[in-house]
Amino acid sequence: MANLKQINIGLLGLGTVGGGVAKIMHDHAQKMSDTEGIQYQVTKIFVRDIEKSKAKHPGLPESIQLTTDFNDVINDPSIDIVVEAMGGTTFAADCIESALRAGKHIVTANKDLVAIKRGLDLIQYAHDHQLDFLYEAAVAGGIPILNSLRTPLASDKLFSVSGIVNGTTNYILTKMVEQGRGFDEVLAEAQALGLAEADPSGDVDGLDAARKIVILTKMAFGVTVDLNEIPVKGIRHVTARDIQVASSLGYVIKLIGRANLVDGTVYAEVAPTLVPKTHPLSTVRNEMNAVFTEGAATGEMMFYGPGAGELPTGAMVVSDIMAIGQHIHTETTGQPFANYSQDATWKKAEDIKSVGFFHFETEDKQGQFIKLVQIFDDAKVSLDKVFQEPSSDDKTAKIVVVTHEMSQAQLQQINQATQDNPELNLISYYSVLPEAK
Amino acid sequence: MANLKQINIGLLGLGTVGGGVAKIMHDHAQKMSDTEGIQYQVTKIFVRDIEKSKAKHPGLPESIQLTTDFNDVINDPSIDIVVEAMGGTTFAADCIESALRAGKHIVTANKDLVAIKRGLDLIQYAHDHQLDFLYEAAVAGGIPILNSLRTPLASDKLFSVSGIVNGTTNYILTKMVEQGRGFDEVLAEAQALGLAEADPSGDVDGLDAARKIVILTKMAFGVTVDLNEIPVKGIRHVTARDIQVASSLGYVIKLIGRANLVDGTVYAEVAPTLVPKTHPLSTVRNEMNAVFTEGAATGEMMFYGPGAGELPTGAMVVSDIMAIGQHIHTETTGQPFANYSQDATWKKAEDIKSVGFFHFETEDKQGQFIKLVQIFDDAKVSLDKVFQEPSSDDKTAKIVVVTHEMSQAQLQQINQATQDNPELNLISYYSVLPEAK
Numbered sequence: 001m002a003n004l005k006q007i008n009i010g011l012l013g014l015g016t017v018g019g020g021v022a023k024i025m026h027d028h029a030q031k032m033s034d035t036e037g038i039q040y041q042v043t044k045i046f047v048r049d050i051e052k053s054k055a056k057h058p059g060l061p062e063s064i065q066l067t068t069d070f071n072d073v074i075n076d077p078s079i080d081i082v083v084e085a086m087g088g089t090t091f092a093a094d095c096i097e098s099a100l101r102a103g104k105h106i107v108t109a110n111k112d113l114v115a116i117k118r119g120l121d122l123i124q125y126a127h128d129h130q131l132d133f134l135y136e137a138a139v140a141g142g143i144p145i146l147n148s149l150r151t152p153l154a155s156d157k158l159f160s161v162s163g164i165v166n167g168t169t170n171y172i173l174t175k176m177v178e179q180g181r182g183f184d185e186v187l188a189e190a191q192a193l194g195l196a197e198a199d200p201s202g203d204v205d206g207l208d209a210a211r212k213i214v215i216l217t218k219m220a221f222g223v224t225v226d227l228n229e230i231p232v233k234g235i236r237h238v239t240a241r242d243i244q245v246a247s248s249l250g251y252v253i254k255l256i257g258r259a260n261l262v263d264g265t266v267y268a269e270v271a272p273t274l275v276p277k278t279h280p281l282s283t284v285r286n287e288m289n290a291v292f293t294e295g296a297a298t299g300e301m302m303f304y305g306p307g308a309g310e311l312p313t314g315a316m317v318v319s320d321i322m323a324i325g326q327h328i329h330t331e332t333t334g335q336p337f338a339n340y341s342q343d344a345t346w347k348k349a350e351d352i353k354s355v356g357f358f359h360f361e362t363e364d365k366q367g368q369f370i371k372l373v374q375i376f377d378d379a380k381v382s383l384d385k386v387f388q389e390p391s392s393d394d395k396t397a398k399i400v401v402v403t404h405e406m407s408q409a410q411l412q413q414i415n416q417a418t419q420d421n422p423e424l425n426l427i428s429y430y431s432v433l434p435e436a437k
Numbered sequence: 438m439a440n441l442k443q444i445n446i447g448l449l450g451l452g453t454v455g456g457g458v459a460k461i462m463h464d465h466a467q468k469m470s471d472t473e474g475i476q477y478q479v480t481k482i483f484v485r486d487i488e489k490s491k492a493k494h495p496g497l498p499e500s501i502q503l504t505t506d507f508n509d510v511i512n513d514p515s516i517d518i519v520v521e522a523m524g525g526t527t528f529a530a531d532c533i534e535s536a537l538r539a540g541k542h543i544v545t546a547n548k549d550l551v552a553i554k555r556g557l558d559l560i561q562y563a564h565d566h567q568l569d570f571l572y573e574a575a576v577a578g579g580i581p582i583l584n585s586l587r588t589p590l591a592s593d594k595l596f597s598v599s600g601i602v603n604g605t606t607n608y609i610l611t612k613m614v615e616q617g618r619g620f621d622e623v624l625a626e627a628q629a630l631g632l633a634e635a636d637p638s639g640d641v642d643g644l645d646a647a648r649k650i651v652i653l654t655k656m657a658f659g660v661t662v663d664l665n666e667i668p669v670k671g672i673r674h675v676t677a678r679d680i681q682v683a684s685s686l687g688y689v690i691k692l693i694g695r696a697n698l699v700d701g702t703v704y705a706e707v708a709p710t711l712v713p714k715t716h717p718l719s720t721v722r723n724e725m726n727a728v729f730t731e732g733a734a735t736g737e738m739m740f741y742g743p744g745a746g747e748l749p750t751g752a753m754v755v756s757d758i759m760a761i762g763q764h765i766h767t768e769t770t771g772q773p774f775a776n777y778s779q780d781a782t783w784k785k786a787e788d789i790k791s792v793g794f795f796h797f798e799t800e801d802k803q804g805q806f807i808k809l810v811q812i813f814d815d816a817k818v819s820l821d822k823v824f825q826e827p828s829s830d831d832k833t834a835k836i837v838v839v840t841h842e843m844s845q846a847q848l849q850q851i852n853q854a855t856q857d858n859p860e861l862n863l864i865s866y867y868s869v870l871p872e873a874k
Contacts, residue, residue, distance in 0.1 A: 035777040142735040144589030152581030155755035297752035298579040305738030315734035318592035340472040
């Protein structure tokens with residue numbers, strides 16, 4: 001073992017991700033050194049409270065030094081790689097910047113930071129200084145999706161990437177679908193189980209998924225999109241009734257983040273979306289994640305696995321550490337993680353097309369149905385499925401319409417015509433994912 | 438563009454895989470050079486018949502030289518990478534050996550070769566001479582599964598890999614399941630569609646899947662298993678009746694190749710297997726492939742996509758070409774594709790455990806059921822589901838038994854007791870995949 005090169009790791013943070021990294025580095029040390037001929041060792045960890053951290057991680061090797069001063073980690077000349085596992089964008093970014101200036105390679109799972117300009121600037125700084133900056137665990141936890149997009153799929157031209165990239169909302173929607181329960185009740189359960197945070201808005205309002213779509217868009221297409229440009233809808237307004245009606249027509253409701261690139265125009269969005277039950281994404285249940293890609297050569301692929309959690313996320317952070325170890329060993333650090341870049345213009349709203357699912361309530365009287373169909377006809381939208389049944393109170397009728405593909409402009413026109421007609425009440429609208437092959 | 442490093446590729450073979458490689462290298466040339474700053478060019482292709490090849494590939498650039506002498510490719514000093522796209526194990530291996538001796542890096546999709554000793558020896562030769570030998574497309578066509586196992590998942594300890602890795606049999610079983618048709622009829626259709634070969638035995642008898650399991654076992658666990666050691670059952674004996682009974686109990690029949698590694702013992706097999714309808718593998722339809730992994734840290738993951746085809750397979754060959762281009766650029770060629778290796782002993786038959794699905798027919802008279810249950814009780818096998826119904830002829834009864842986990846020794850005992858009892862007719866037996874999380 002004396003001939004093994006040793007690589008020292010400094011951890012910033014010992015929460016879920018940091019704890020997972022420390023555990024895997026310890027449990028898998030032998031396999032890691034057997035694989036690469038490199039011995040990896042966590043030598044220092046920056047924590048807020050040393051006693052609490054020791055109490056929470058009794059298995060932590062004695063050889064690891066805990067410190068409450070992050071400079072102890074960043075300025076330690078024996079440390080090669082700094083793992084930022086704190087989250088957040090301000091202090092984490094400052095720490096990473098200091099670490100880069102001290103010549104450390106960086107690994108992080110911090111999608112909040114990597115999805116914004118400050119993160120991109122730090123990545124550029126790393127690249128300019130022959131330093132690695134990897135973040136595989138930032139999207140879809142344990143699934144090695146960024147690696148797959150970056151390397152093997154670089155040979156293809158991808159034009160669509162979509163996915164279930166937020167485990168909390170997928171858990172909530174799965175329980176709503178399978179148990180017929182309401183949003184508030186399932187959210188409370190998810191919070192009790194630790195699957196949703198006390199303030200769940202980052203998850204349930206879709207921002208977390210949007211951040212991951214920014215990163216996926218960069219990796220899949222080489223296109224940088226602005227997080228603020230992405231239309232984001234969360235799942236708060238999804239009702240048990242919507243779910244039931246969608247199910248009876250062959251759909252499951254999922255929070256889908258998606259991006260596509262056609263003829264140099266890019267579009268991305270996050271919204272609760274109807275997924276046909278025959279589509280592979282429809283089978284992704286509970287807190288699992290999946291990313292579905294479409295490419296000119298590879299066609300349709302799906303990468304499925306755990307979207308979060310101490311060990312899955314930790315494993316992907318450790319995979320980045322091992323990649324950097326290889327690069328240090330072969331003196332090839334500083335290659336950009338997202339190799340490919342191209343320009344694309346943001347798609348104009350009127351060019352965005354989608355299949356639409358409309359759920360109306362009307363007074364249950366003669367003539368309402370024809371009035372509604374006329375609205376779609378006026379907008380030149382053709383219908384794929386129409387479904388009417390009386391509501392439980394016998395005074396209103398429920399009408400569900402699934403269209404063929406229509407533009408946002410047509411959608412606006414239908415919305416306007418519906419609003420102009422007080423007898424027609426548009427309960428909910430969802431876009432529908434196309435059938436998979 | 439003048440500063441771009443140029444890498445020249447020689448192709449051996451211009452069939453499905455070779456044609457896909459040539460097309461992708463041409464269509465995606467700009468993206469490939471933008472991504473890596475390397476210009477890739479196919480300069481020579483070895484074919485059997487130049488005129489036929491030109492007629493079949495009218496879009497082939499004029500700059501590519503076709504030759505009927507493979508030495509023209511192998512001995513061309515300007516060629517850096519030789520892509521073997523002929524298949525077969527003898528001539529292909531000889532060509533690869535000559536190419537390696539001439540200092541060429543190798544890419545192949547030839548699972549027949551890579552799964553046997555001759556292939557492993559060539560890979561070792563490449564490694565010993567600082568040459569790359571990559572074969573991502575050899576398993577599951579367009580799915581970058583070997584890359585994922587090799588690099589990001591090296592940080593985990595995987596203990597199980599299973600999958601649908603033969604598109605032909607999955608197409609046949611899908612049609613049998615969804616349309617209630619028989620094996621022979623669907624096979625004939627698959628042959629007419631070009632999804633099955635004139636001699637379908639390599640696919641339908643399971644050998645092709647077994648080869649891929651040998652490769653997956655090496656990549657997932659670092660363990661080399663002997664192809665001849667793997668018990669292989671194909672799908673010829675799967676009946677529409679089995680499928681229907683299995684479906685009514687919540688299972689889909691799939692040809693599953695699987696390998697697991699527990700406490701230093703390894704086991705692998707290929708057999709038609711009952712997959713619970715809630716398992717992600719159950720949703721893999723038609724000619725699609727998927728590989729399902731289980732690891733200590735990452736838990737359950739699935740990689741889904743096209744298992745074959747000109748462009749998907751071609752894309753993965755091209756991804757290997759790009760990887761080698763990077764290695765040439767950074768002077769890091771010759772790293773083994775399967776980095777990790779460990780020893781494991783082949784599991785003793787009596788230690789292999791599985792849930793069993795038994796389908797019996799008995800004379801429909803009093804006492805038969807208890808006799809059958811007694812056989813399971815004698816073997817100390819406990820039952821999970823039992824299901825009896827009269828057969829259509831009213832003279833025989835159909836009894837289906839799903840057990841809890843039992844050993845091969847217990848299975849033998851049940852088989853023996855059934856044979857000793859002429860009134861009990863064991864129509865079919867399948868093992869059952871455990872439920873996914």
